[in-house]
Amino acid sequence: MVVTIPKERVDMADIHGKPVRRVKVSKQRQISIPRDFYDALDLDDEAIVEYTGKEIVIRPAVFEDVDFSEDILKDLVKQGYSGDELIEEFSRIKSKIPKAMDYMKREAMEQPIVAESLDDYLDALEDGEENE
Known part of the structure; x- marks a missing residue:
């Protein structure tokens, strides 16, 4: 609302x-x-x-309480981790999530504020992609 x-x-x-x-x-x-x-x-x-x-x-x-545990575990199992090695790598990756989330939040807050209409903003984004 x-x-x-x-x-x-x-x-x-x-x-x-x-x-x-x-x-x-x-x-x-x-x-x-x-x-x-x-x-x-x-x-x-x-x-x-x-x-x-x-x-x-x-x-x-x-x-939101974002929990990437299942995604991390699936990826690590796909990479061939198992047993104690899986647990160690999972713990290492999971411990980095708060710092990564803070970085993403800071990066998002540094983005310019959109002053024009949403349609104009989206059109500008499309124009920028065409020029690449």
């Missing part, structure tokens, strides 16, 4: 059938999320905030 706070001022209770609330923005740039929105999103102590160029979108911060 996505809560969107329009950039322009809104005095209506609903826009296009979606609930809308006017909220104050403090001098510290803080807003209070209306209780019904907060409850509906099942928010906790973190949220994802995205600026689209026209709106601020607030989403629940969902953390």
